[in-house]
Amino acid sequence: MAQLHGRRYIRAFVSGFFVAVPVTVTFLDRVACIARVEGVSMQPSLNPGGRTSSDVVLLNRWSIRNYEVQRGDVVSLISPKNAEQKIIKRVIALQGDIVKTMGHKNRYVKVPSGHVWVEGDHHGHSFDSNAFGPVSLGLLHAHATHILWPPHRWQTLRPLLPRERTPRHSDED
Template sequence: MQPTFNPDSNMMRKDIVLLDKWSTTNHIFERGQVVTLKSPIDPKCIITKRIIAIPGDTIVPLRKKEDVVSVPEGHVWIEGDEAFHSRDSNSFGTVPIGLINAKVTYILWPPSRFGPVTKKPVDKDRVKMNVFRPNMVED
């Protein structure tokens, strides 16, 4: 998830973040949030990605721009912040919300980077947002 986390890859220290596991139990997520989840490719591995689209949205994948993907109910579209260097929904498609186990809320360490993890705005050229989702928070 560079550059959001560990922006200087030459540093020996890695970012330490606060994970909010409690708030994932209601399965309400927002576009732009950073989450951790079980990898849909290797369930033993936990990955960190940003939610780009929620159920009911449509998205144009980065690697197949001629396609349009509809995000089905109970799924999200996730990407790394450097999506061209990331194994994410552009590689494996939408992922079940049930794989998400935490929201990444704060950078705790190093002290110079302490603060909230910010949401990124949606690329409206790629994501067509569904107008109303009763179980999701809208932007």
């Protein structure tokens, strides 16, 4: 009798496993995941402790599926220079905006259709659009929405655009 219960337990475990794994993988691929932020490029918004601590953020993949981002959003994207690497930056300008660059080869750049301009918050310590130019919306991976770790840093990441980084719209004179 004990052997029969053992087999039922194993069968239930195996069938549950084969349901849970695809559901979990699909959730992480399509809806949300978490990521540890490394480096100083997003200080002071992320990793204010420098190299001594790393923030862990919630990445909302669902909200980015239609490429709906706004200026000031913190996003995860595939690095335009290394497809194996994901980077986290702030959206500064949207398609059609004219952005005053910081160290880019052109002083002003009009963001082309289907692209955004992204920068790290720690200027001069960030590999961002000032180095590689506007980023295709297709490289966007997720929208960072919350800091989850460490506990004393729990918070929602709200869109924030420093006044000095506000782009001009191309229809303005």
